[in-house]
Amino acid sequence: MNIEVCYSPQSYPLFHNSESIVVVIDVLRATSAITTAFYNGVSRMIPVATVEEAVEYRKNGFMVAAERNGEMMEGFDLGNSPFGYMNAKVKGKTIAITTTNGTQAIEAAKSASKIVIGSFLNLEAVVEYLVKSKRDVLFLCAGWKNKFNLEDTLFAGAVAQELIYKHNFNSNCDSTIAAMELYKLAKYNLYEFLSNSSHRNRLAKLDLERDVKYCLTPNQCPVVPVMEGKFLVKG
Amino acid sequence: MNIEVCYSPQSYPLFHNSESIVVVIDVLRATSAITTAFYNGVSRMIPVATVEEAVEYRKNGFMVAAERNGEMMEGFDLGNSPFGYMNAKVKGKTIAITTTNGTQAIEAAKSASKIVIGSFLNLEAVVEYLVKSKRDVLFLCAGWKNKFNLEDTLFAGAVAQELIYKHNFNSNCDSTIAAMELYKLAKYNLYEFLSNSSHRNRLAKLDLERDVKYCLTPNQCPVVPVMEGKFLVKG
Numbered sequence: 296m297n298i299e300v301c302y303s304p305q306s307y308p309l310f311h312n313s314e315s316i317v318v319v320i321d322v323l324r325a326t327s328a329i330t331t332a333f334y335n336g337v338s339r340m341i342p343v344a345t346v347e348e349a350v351e352y353r354k355n356g357f358m359v360a361a362e363r364n365g366e367m368m369e370g371f372d373l374g375n376s377p378f379g380y381m382n383a384k385v386k387g388k389t390i391a392i393t394t395t396n397g398t399q400a401i402e403a404a405k406s407a408s409k410i411v412i413g414s415f416l417n418l419e420a421v422v423e424y425l426v427k428s429k430r431d432v433l434f435l436c437a438g439w440k441n442k443f444n445l446e447d448t449l450f451a452g453a454v455a456q457e458l459i460y461k462h463n464f465n466s467n468c469d470s471t472i473a474a475m476e477l478y479k480l481a482k483y484n485l486y487e488f489l490s491n492s493s494h495r496n497r498l499a500k501l502d503l504e505r506d507v508k509y510c511l512t513p514n515q516c517p518v519v520p521v522m523e524g525k526f527l528v529k530g
Numbered sequence: 531m532n533i534e535v536c537y538s539p540q541s542y543p544l545f546h547n548s549e550s551i552v553v554v555i556d557v558l559r560a561t562s563a564i565t566t567a568f569y570n571g572v573s574r575m576i577p578v579a580t581v582e583e584a585v586e587y588r589k590n591g592f593m594v595a596a597e598r599n600g601e602m603m604e605g606f607d608l609g610n611s612p613f614g615y616m617n618a619k620v621k622g623k624t625i626a627i628t629t630t631n632g633t634q635a636i637e638a639a640k641s642a643s644k645i646v647i648g649s650f651l652n653l654e655a656v657v658e659y660l661v662k663s664k665r666d667v668l669f670l671c672a673g674w675k676n677k678f679n680l681e682d683t684l685f686a687g688a689v690a691q692e693l694i695y696k697h698n699f700n701s702n703c704d705s706t707i708a709a710m711e712l713y714k715l716a717k718y719n720l721y722e723f724l725s726n727s728s729h730r731n732r733l734a735k736l737d738l739e740r741d742v743k744y745c746l747t748p749n750q751c752p753v754v755p756v757m758e759g760k761f762l763v764k765g
Contacts, residue, residue, distance in 0.1 A: 443705040467731070468677075469674075469677070470678040473683065477711060493703060496702070
């Protein structure tokens with residue numbers, strides 16, 4: 296089974312392979328929030344790319360999460376802070392969600408035959424899912440507005456390393472090599488390694504250090520959200 | 531002065547800044563060949579994106595270099611092996627050139643106010659040029675058919691590190707951090723670090739290990755080719 300890493304949703308068409316499972320990654324914070332939501336009993340989520348679509352779902356009575364540029368948008372129920380989903384009120388609910396990068400990445404990969412949601416919070420669960428699936432894997436990093444970002448790359452490297460070193464996966468892709476090398480440097484202290492990274496600093500300005508620390512702590516939510524039609528469900 | 535690194539010509543529009551000097555990088559081998567050409571007395575070069583344009587220049591009596599997928603195209607004078615340019619016959623000539631990735635990257639950046647050509651062969655010369663210019667810098671990696679590649683990233687990291695640690699440049703861009711971290715890992719043995727990389731293996735199959743070793747040996751050609759109108763000239 297082959298592994299590739301795509302650093303920007305914009306580049307997805309270069310990597311599309313109808314056989315691949317696409318792991319969408321937006322560590323800070325959309326895919327961490329989604330993972331947390333399912334771990335806390337959310338029933339289904341509907342990722343949408345635009346605020347307009349989110350507004351429509353709101354009008355139709357859905358609980359709706361909307362974030363742009365790190366902040367929850369006014370008039371919605373939730374943002375993309377994982378802590379917002381650790382709440383009994385989300386249990387059993389269907390929640391529509393739109394975010395700056397994560398839901399754009401899901402949209403970019405909509406032609407994929409299978410999309411799963413990855414974050415440090417469900418690292419081992421994602422590894423197990425991919426090992427069982429025995430299919431090619433494409434890690435799609437959400438990045439920041441189509442630019443490369445470090446934390447998504449580190450997660451891709453963490454999973455790729457498990458799959459290649461301990462299971463029967465391989466890669467001849469330079470972005471996979473780079474992601475694994477960077478993860479090797481970062482793994483003993485992800486938070487410290489990211490101290491100069493752009494998005495950690497962006498969130499620090501918004502007083503979201505607690506979110507960052509939580510999102511970088513592996514294996515707190517052993518669930519794998521997967522797309523089925525327009526819904527994310529527990530895989 | 532700010533530094534950014536763009537990993538794919540496709541992403542150039544996200545990084546365009548009319549104040550920046552754009553350093554186009556295609557270590558294996560277009561920008562190494564161009565640097566070598568000027569060091570060996572080539573007068574001007576005309577980078578073109580398509581084979582059709584190259585054919586036109588050939589018809590008009592120019593010396594023309596054309597490479598696709600690692601190999602020199604039939605019916606042209608040169609490919610993109612640097613060794614082809616270590617030859618008295620190129621001295622004083624104007625040479626049109628088209629390559630799989632390097633000349634596509636130059637084309638992608640054509641709206642830049644200044645384009646210079648970077649490779650390990652002119653590493654220190656490029657650093658000096660950028661320090662003197664005192665302008666923002668964008669490293670544009672040619673990659674492989676718009677995908678990320680390691681050797682171009684390592685060169686961006688090598689120059690960025692010099693500019694940030696020894697001069698008054700800075701960066702808040704994750705791709706710059708990643709490039710510098712990867713270069714720190716690779717710098718004691720670039721050739722070994724790239725042993726699993728996709729393009730080194732592609733060239734090994736074409737029996738071009740000698741080219742790879744040459745292209746990874748810094749500071750053999752202290753010249754900085756720059757774009758002026760449609761021509762590359764010695765800067």
